[in-house]
Structure formats: structure tokens, C-alpha cells
Amino acid sequence: MTGVITLADGAGGKASRKLVEGLFLAELRNPLLEPLGDAALVSANGTRLAFTTDSYVVRPLRFPGGDIGELAVNGTVNDLAVFGAIPLALTAGFVLEEGFPLEELRAIARSMARAAQDASVSVAAGDTKVVERGAADGLYVTTSGIGLLDPRVELDVTRVRPGDRVLVSGGIAEHGIAVMLARGNLELELDVESDTAALHGLTAALCALGRELRWMRDPTRGGLATTLNELAGGAGATVVLREEAIPVREDVRAACEILGIDPLYVANEGKLVAVVAPDAADRALALLGALPLGADAALIGEIRADDIPLVLVDTPFGGSRIVDMLVGDPLPRIC
Amino acid sequence: MTGVITLADGAGGKASRKLVEGLFLAELRNPLLEPLGDAALVSANGTRLAFTTDSYVVRPLRFPGGDIGELAVNGTVNDLAVFGAIPLALTAGFVLEEGFPLEELRAIARSMARAAQDASVSVAAGDTKVVERGAADGLYVTTSGIGLLDPRVELDVTRVRPGDRVLVSGGIAEHGIAVMLARGNLELELDVESDTAALHGLTAALCALGRELRWMRDPTRGGLATTLNELAGGAGATVVLREEAIPVREDVRAACEILGIDPLYVANEGKLVAVVAPDAADRALALLGALPLGADAALIGEIRADDIPLVLVDTPFGGSRIVDMLVGDPLPRIC
Numbered sequence: 001m002t003g004v005i006t007l008a009d010g011a012g013g014k015a016s017r018k019l020v021e022g023l024f025l026a027e028l029r030n031p032l033l034e035p036l037g038d039a040a041l042v043s044a045n046g047t048r049l050a051f052t053t054d055s056y057v058v059r060p061l062r063f064p065g066g067d068i069g070e071l072a073v074n075g076t077v078n079d080l081a082v083f084g085a086i087p088l089a090l091t092a093g094f095v096l097e098e099g100f101p102l103e104e105l106r107a108i109a110r111s112m113a114r115a116a117q118d119a120s121v122s123v124a125a126g127d128t129k130v131v132e133r134g135a136a137d138g139l140y141v142t143t144s145g146i147g148l149l150d151p152r153v154e155l156d157v158t159r160v161r162p163g164d165r166v167l168v169s170g171g172i173a174e175h176g177i178a179v180m181l182a183r184g185n186l187e188l189e190l191d192v193e194s195d196t197a198a199l200h201g202l203t204a205a206l207c208a209l210g211r212e213l214r215w216m217r218d219p220t221r222g223g224l225a226t227t228l229n230e231l232a233g234g235a236g237a238t239v240v241l242r243e244e245a246i247p248v249r250e251d252v253r254a255a256c257e258i259l260g261i262d263p264l265y266v267a268n269e270g271k272l273v274a275v276v277a278p279d280a281a282d283r284a285l286a287l288l289g290a291l292p293l294g295a296d297a298a299l300i301g302e303i304r305a306d307d308i309p310l311v312l313v314d315t316p317f318g319g320s321r322i323v324d325m326l327v328g329d330p331l332p333r334i335c
Numbered sequence: 336m337t338g339v340i341t342l343a344d345g346a347g348g349k350a351s352r353k354l355v356e357g358l359f360l361a362e363l364r365n366p367l368l369e370p371l372g373d374a375a376l377v378s379a380n381g382t383r384l385a386f387t388t389d390s391y392v393v394r395p396l397r398f399p400g401g402d403i404g405e406l407a408v409n410g411t412v413n414d415l416a417v418f419g420a421i422p423l424a425l426t427a428g429f430v431l432e433e434g435f436p437l438e439e440l441r442a443i444a445r446s447m448a449r450a451a452q453d454a455s456v457s458v459a460a461g462d463t464k465v466v467e468r469g470a471a472d473g474l475y476v477t478t479s480g481i482g483l484l485d486p487r488v489e490l491d492v493t494r495v496r497p498g499d500r501v502l503v504s505g506g507i508a509e510h511g512i513a514v515m516l517a518r519g520n521l522e523l524e525l526d527v528e529s530d531t532a533a534l535h536g537l538t539a540a541l542c543a544l545g546r547e548l549r550w551m552r553d554p555t556r557g558g559l560a561t562t563l564n565e566l567a568g569g570a571g572a573t574v575v576l577r578e579e580a581i582p583v584r585e586d587v588r589a590a591c592e593i594l595g596i597d598p599l600y601v602a603n604e605g606k607l608v609a610v611v612a613p614d615a616a617d618r619a620l621a622l623l624g625a626l627p628l629g630a631d632a633a634l635i636g637e638i639r640a641d642d643i644p645l646v647l648v649d650t651p652f653g654g655s656r657i658v659d660m661l662v663g664d665p666l667p668r669i670c
Contacts, residue, residue: 005435010465023437024461027444028451032424032459040459042424044483047382053426053479057464089367089377091388093477095430100340102358109362116363124367124375126359127477129390130345131668135472142428142462142477144388148379333466 006329010057012221012267013326038079038217041149048151050085052076053144059333061108061138063182065174065193068141069108071269071335073115073123074198075220076145081203082216082272084155085147089124090116092143096128097136108139119198121145150207157234160214162305165281166231166239169202169272169288170195170296171247172224176266176334177255188258190251197270202294205287212280217273220335222326225264227273228311229325238306241313241323245300264313265326267334275303341664345392347556347602348661373414373552376484383486385420387411388479394668396443396473398517400509400528403476404443406604406670408450408458409533410555411480416538417551417607419490420482424459425451427478431463432471443474454533456480485542492569495549497640500616501566501574504537504607504623505530505631506582507559511601511669512590523593525586532605537629540622547615552608555670557661560599562608563646564660573641576648576658580635599648600661602669610638 008015020036032040039052056072066074073090080087092112096105116123174195181192199218206213215235219227224246228239248256248263256263270293276284281299288294311323343350355371367375374387391407401409408425415422427447431440451458509530516527534553541548550570554562559581563574583591583598591598605628611619616634623629646658 003437005431005433005437005440005465007433007465007467010431010463016463019463020461023441024444024463027441028448028458028461030451030457030459032457033461038460040424040426042459042481044379044384044423044481045382047380049379049481051424051426051479051481052460053428053477054462055428055430055464055477057430057466057470088379089375089386091375091386091479093388093390093428093479095390095392095475095477096340096345098340098342102338102340105340106358106362109359113363116365122365122367123363124365124377125373125387126355126363126368127389128345128351128354128359129392129475129668129670130340130342131392131472131475132342134469135392136475137466137470140430140464140466140471140475142388142390142430142479144386144426144428144477144479146377146379146384146386146481333464335464 007332008329011326011329013226039083048149050080050083050147050149052079053142055142056335057140057333058335060182063179063194065178066196067108067111069112070115071196072141072143073112074196074269076143077119077121077198077200078218080145080147081200082218084150084153084207087119087121087145087147087200089122090143090145092123092126092141094128095136095140096130097138098130098133100138119200152210153207153213154211155215157215157231160235160275160303162237162303163278164214164275164303165278165299166301167274167284168298168300169294171249172268172271173248173252173256173263173266175269176331177252179334180331188255190255192251192255195268195270197293199272201291202272202288205291206274206284209276209280209284212277214275219268219271219273221267223265223267225323226326232309232311236309238304238309239301239311240304241301243313244316245298247296247298261330264323342667343664346661346664348561374418383484385415385418385482385484387414388477390477391670392475392668393670395517398514398529400513401531402443402446404447405450406531407476407478408447409531411478412454412456412533412535413553415480415482416535417553419485419488419542422454422456422480422482422535424457425478425480427458427461427476429463430471430475431465432473433465433468435473454535487545488542488548489546490550492550492566495570495610495638497572497638498613499549499610499638500613500634501636502609502619503633503635504629506584507603507606508583508587508591508598508601510604511666512587514669515666523590525590527586527590530603530605532628534607536626537607537623540626541609541619544611544615544619547612549610554603554606554608556602558600558602560658561661567644567646571644573639573644574636574646575639576636578648579651580633582631582633596665599658
């Protein structure tokens with residue numbers, strides 16, 4: 001592997017996958033890292049924990065619906081929650097650019113505190129480094145988290161079976177579009193807010209399904225399309241979606257059409273994808289729909305046995321198309 | 336608090352302390368964060384864990400004796416080890432600058448893998464973000480770690496008593512001087528290597544002292560002087576050092592003299608400070624001295640009751656001077 005890092009390497013799609021597998025996994029290979037999930041499963045004295053980290057470089061630092069602090073807390077809470085873990089504690093490591101306004105830093109810390117409180121978790125430890133003017137773009141933050149695994153569930157992509165149902169907890173593509181609009185280089189008069197939110201309430205509700213809950217993920221960078229491709233690859237089966245069942249708010253859909261972007265590839269920061277046993281789909285929808293964050297939850301597709309695992313979208317006109325992982329990076333620094 | 340971030344805010348001394356207390360603790364206050372240690376103590380289902388994070392922005396990325404990858408792994412292992420915890424798992428979050436050479440990234444990942452293996456710990460999860468050219472300086476990495484607390488010890492600065500002895504595991508100031516020399520803007524012909532090393536072996540040995548082991552720290556940014564001021568403040572007692580007992584390698588001392596820097600303020604990345612009960616000092620020295628990393632361990636001072644907690648250095652000429660925390664930042668981006 002020669003060459004240099006490109007923006008696509010950080011976009012969460014095909015290039016990211018290649019970098020992670022070809023370089024990081026190749027060098028750091030160990031049984032904990034190998035599943036390449038968003039969190040690792042660690043056993044401490046018999047206590048089963050999830051452990052995760054994410055770096056945040058979103059630009060701008062504030063956007064409609066949130067800021068980098070809230071995003072970082074929610075993102076780490078969500079990486080734990082979708083592994084069926086109850087978040088216990090977070091850490092935050094800041095890289096600050098010399099000259100960054102203290103009042104802005106205070107507002108970001110405050111918004112982290114609020115998000116942490118909403119998720120019933122504490123920022124337990126932190127670190128701050130400062131680099132010279134021009135060596136960073138204001139502020140980057142890396143949050144890590146540990147959570148306690150819910151013993152009722154056994155979430156594993158290899159437990160996904162043909163016939164299992166695929167659900168999403170609400171409208172997609174809101175975060176990515178909100179951040180793009182916030183950058184102000186588009187002349188669109190739309191009022192889209194990021195969906196940044198902590199999903200621990202939704203995931204805890206679904207854990208009541210026990211072993212009928214197979215797998216969960218939050219479709220962030222690379223959007224729903226990329227997450228479902230990871231599902232298909234991991235399960236060794238095809239994911240068949242019904243296009244008209246996928247919830248997309250009207251203004252978000254309009255923005256995507258104007259921008260020529262497929263909402264399936266746009267980042268979400270407060271949405272959940274869940275795979276459940278066929279008989280559990282109605283109960284799962286009821287559990288999600290009973291919570292405000294799951295009010296627009298929908299059954300969007302199912303798993304089908306297939307020799308070549310794919311993500312297929314059935315269109316309302318009777319056709320179907322293949323939806324690949326994200327290639328390139330249409331929206332750099334979205335989180 | 337108005338104004339902007341300065342390089343001193345990231346130096347680990349007085350300004351860092353003010354930023355952490357006046358901004359981060361003020362906004363994020365919670366019982367886990369409040370002790371402001373380098374790691375937080377978290378209970379998971381009755382299992383007692385230490386949880387820590389550190390961001391690394393060292394410049395240059397490679398220096399005599401190590402690189403940013405090794406430094407990040409050892410630093411996180413050490414933050415766990417000095418809390419009496421056996422490292423269980425690490426995570427790594429990368430912020431990469433577009434255009435960063437893949438071969439250089441591979442070498443850094445390889446060096447993280449080697450350091451992790453040496454410390455019997457795995458990098459269990461990670462994340463990669465990419466920012467545009469000019470929005471970072473090559474690569475920043477944030478490592479986090481969890482460790483299992485050793486039940487034999489109860490390490491707490493409030494258990495430090497007058498008469499307790501202060502030990503250091505070897506020569507100080509090597510990392511900071513090595514990085515300064517590596518920057519190449521000094522015309523010194525000295526061959527100083529960073530002391531970057533994992534301290535879990537030394538700390539595990541000292542844990543055999545049980546409750547006679549009071550407190551441990553690794554004196555990184557801000558050097559031994561800053562760490563001992565935190566000790567004095569936390570214990571509410573004065574630390575009295577014997578200057579000639581503090582180990583400093585001859586070439587390091589020479590470099591410090593030429594540069595006009597006090598070695599007490601220069602960062603270490605593989606040294607341990609321990610406070611032990613008076614009767615345990617000889618045993619502690621023997622335990623450290625039996626291990627290669629502790630071959631130059633020394634008893635450097637003791638704790639004295641005092642109304643105003645200070646760090647005092649008794650000089651060989653019969654006088655004594657007050658050693659304050661680091662003020663300003665003589666060596667930006669040392670780790």
C-alpha cells in the first residue's frame with residue numbers, strides 16, 4: 001500500500017474500509033479488533049463491556065440542531081447502545097488550535113454536559129492538547145466510552161437469517177443535509193436540522209426482544225446504504241429494501257434532489273437500523289413507536305438468502321437496483 | 336473566562352490546570368471527573384475499572400527512541416498503571432491530514448502494535464477521520480484505555496502522610512530533551528533518546544506493597560516539578576526533595592544547562608513517581624531496582640507536614656528553593 005491519505009479515506013465508505021482492513025487491521029490484528037465493529041467487546045473480571053472511540057472533525061463546529069460537543073457525546077453513546085450496552089462513562093480528548101475562543105470552547109463543553117446528562121452518562125476523564133495556529137481547524141475532539149452489555153441480547157451479524165426484518169427508527173439523511181446547508185455555500189432556503197440524538201432509549205426498548213433482536217447499527221458516515229452493505233457482507237445475505245418505505249422528510253428529500261445526492265448515502269446521527277426475527281417485527285415497531293425518537297420508525301426491508309450478498313432497492317415501479325457502499329466523499333468532515 | 340486558547344493551556348502546567356478547573360470541570364462537573372486524575376475510577380457491575388484518555392500531537396512524529404504511535408500506547412498504559420490498574424484494552428482515534436503518506440501511517444500503526452504487545456494489551460477499536468490539507472499537522476492520535484484495578488492497593492493522594500517517602504524510577508527529562516533535539520533547530524551534538532516505555536511492570540511490582548503504597552504518577556507534561564506540586568496540593572503537605580538524589584543522565588543535564596531549562600520541568604514518558612510509607616521505602620527501591628526500567632530508581636525526598644503545601648528542593652550547599660508548577664510552555668507539542 002503506497003500513496004497518500006485522501007478525503008475519501010475518512011468518509012466511512014469503501015476507501016475507509018480498505019484503509020482499516022489493509023493497514024490498521026493488518027498491523028494491529030488481535031481478536032478484540034478483528035470483528036471491526038464500532039465498539040469492541042471486552043471482558044473485565046467476568047463483566048462484559050463494550051468499548052468504543054470516535055474522533056470528530058465536523059465543520060462548522062455549530063450547525064442547525066447541534067454542535068460538535070453534542071455530536072461527540074451522542075455518537076459515542078450510540079456506538080455503545082447499538083451493541084446492546086448501557087453507557088457507563090465517557091472520556092474526551094481535545095486538540096485545540098491556538099487562538100480558539102474560550103467562550104466557544106465553554107459552549108461546546110456545556111453542550112457535551114447537556115448531552116451526557118440526557119444520556120445518563122458522565123464525562124469521567126479528559127485531556128487537552130494545543131497546537132499552533134494553522135495546525136488544526138479550531139477544535140477536534142475524540143470521545144471514548146464504555147458500557148455494560150445487556151445480558152438479554154446476543155447481537156451478532158452472523159445471527160441474521162433469511163426472512164429477518166430490517167427496521168429504521170426514523171427519517172434519514174437529516175444530519176448530512178443540515179451540515180451542508182450550514183456551510184452556507186448553497187443558496188437553499190431550507191430549515192433542516194441535524195438529527196443528533198442519543199439512541200440508548202430506543203436500543204434499551206428493543207433489547208426486550210431478547211434473542212429475536214439480531215443486530216443494530218447507527219448509520220452515520222456513508223449513510224444507510226453503507227451500513228446495510230456492512231450488514232449484507234457480515235450476514236452473507238442480501239438486504240432487500242422497499243424504496244417507498246424508507247422515511248425521508250420532504251424538505252430533506254427536496255434538498256437531496258437539488259444537490260443530486262441519494263439520501264441513502266447521507267449521514268445520520270440519531271437513527272437506528274435494527275434487524276429482528278420475522279415474528280418480532282410488529283413488536284419492534286411498537287416498541288420504537290412508543291418513544292418520541294422512534295415516532296417515524298418503519299419496516300423498510302428484509303433479508304434474503306443469496307450467493308452474492310447485496311443491497312437491493314425495489315422501486316415503486318416494479319424494478320430494483322443495487323445500492324453499493326459509498327465511494328468517494330461527497331460531504332467531507334460531516335462528523 | 337474570556338480570551339483565547341494559548342499554547343501554555345496545553346502544556347500541562349498552571350494554565351492547563353486553570354483551563355481544566357475553570358472551564359471543563361465547571362461545565363462537566365460530576366463525581367467521576369471531580370478528582371481530576373489522569374484516569375477515572377468507574378464501577379461496572381461491581382468490577383472496579385480505571386478509564387483514561389490522552390491526545391497526542393507530538394512534533395516531529397518520529398524522534399530518537401520512539402514515535403507518536405509508541406508514545407500514545409505507552410502513555411495510556413501508564414495512566415492506567417499508575418492508578419494501580421492492569422491494562423485490559425485500548426482504543427485509538429486518528430485525525431489524519433489529507434496527503435499524509437500511507438507508509439508513514441503504516442509504520443506508526445506497526446509501532447503501536449509493538450508497544451501494545453509489550454504491554455500485553457490490545458488496540459480493540461479505532462476510528463479514522465481525514466481533514467483537508469492544512470487543517471492538521473500530519474497526524475494526531477487520541478488513545479483511551481480501560482484497566483482492572485488491583486484490589487491489593489488503595490491509591491489516593493489523601494492517604495499520603497508526613498514522613499512518607501518519594502521515589503522516582505529513573506533519570507528525568509529524557510523525553511523532552513530528545514524531542515527538542517529532534518526538531519533540529521539546536522546545534523547540539525548529543526545523543527539523547529526518549530524514555531518512552533510502559534510502566535505496568537514497575538507499577539505491578541510496587542502493588543505488592545499493598546496499603547503501604549500511597550500514590551503513583553507518571554511525570555509527563557510539566558515534568559517532575561508539576562507532578563510533585565499536584566502531589567503537595569492533593570496531600571495538603573510539603574514535598575521536600577534532595578537535589579543531588581534526583582537522577583539525571585549527564586548528557587541530559589548538559590543539554591538542559593545549555594538550553595537554560597530546569598530538568599525538573601522537562602517531560603518524561605517512561606518514569607514513575609511513587610509515594611510509600613516510611614518503612615516501605617527500601618522494599619520499594621528493591622522492587623523497582625530488580626526490573627530493567629527501574630535500575631536507576633532513587634529515593635528523592637519525603638513528605639513534611641506544612642500549613643502551606645509546597646515543593647522544596649534542598650540544594651547540596653545547604654539552602655533550599657521553592658519549585659512551582661510549570662508556567663508558560665517552553666516546549667510546545669512535546670507529547
